[in-house]
Amino acid sequence: MAPLDTYPTTMGSGASASGTARLGASLHVKGEITGNEDLHIDGSVEGLVQLEERKLTVGASAKLTADVIAREVVVYGNVKGNLRARDRIEIKKDGSVVGDLTTARIMIEDGAYFKGSIEIDKAGESDDDKSFSSRSRVTASAD
DSSP: SSEEEOOOGOTTTSTTTOOEEOOTTTOOEEEEEEEEEEEEEOOOOEEEEEEEEEEEOOOTOOEEEEEEEEEEEESSSSSEOEEEEEEEEETTTTOEEEEEEEEEEEOOOOOEEEEEEEEEEEGGOOOOOSSSSSSSEEEEEEE
16 A cells, blocks of 8 residues: 555545545655645644645654644644644644644543643634634643
């Protein structure tokens, strides 16, 4: 199997209709990654990852020194850089993020490492209650 593949929808219930591209553990990318499909990174990336309407998964062996813009970001590995997700950001128990987060929803599991600020931006969600500010800012460091 080549390190960069698009997996068919028969891979299981987790695959989307257009598949998920994969950047293998032995690959190192410097520069900009843009696209219109979900991406799973196991290698290392330096620069910018921009998947406006898609999901980025940072695998357990991945090392990103990059800013990320996506619909959804799930971190199992290490990220140094700012994350911006229109829908949600998840940092799993062995994940590590050093940088600022901007998203509508956030989940940081017990055991995850996070250092930076969090901006909750609900502008993308429905405005049910206009009496509250649509943005909240929190600065945190968790081990």
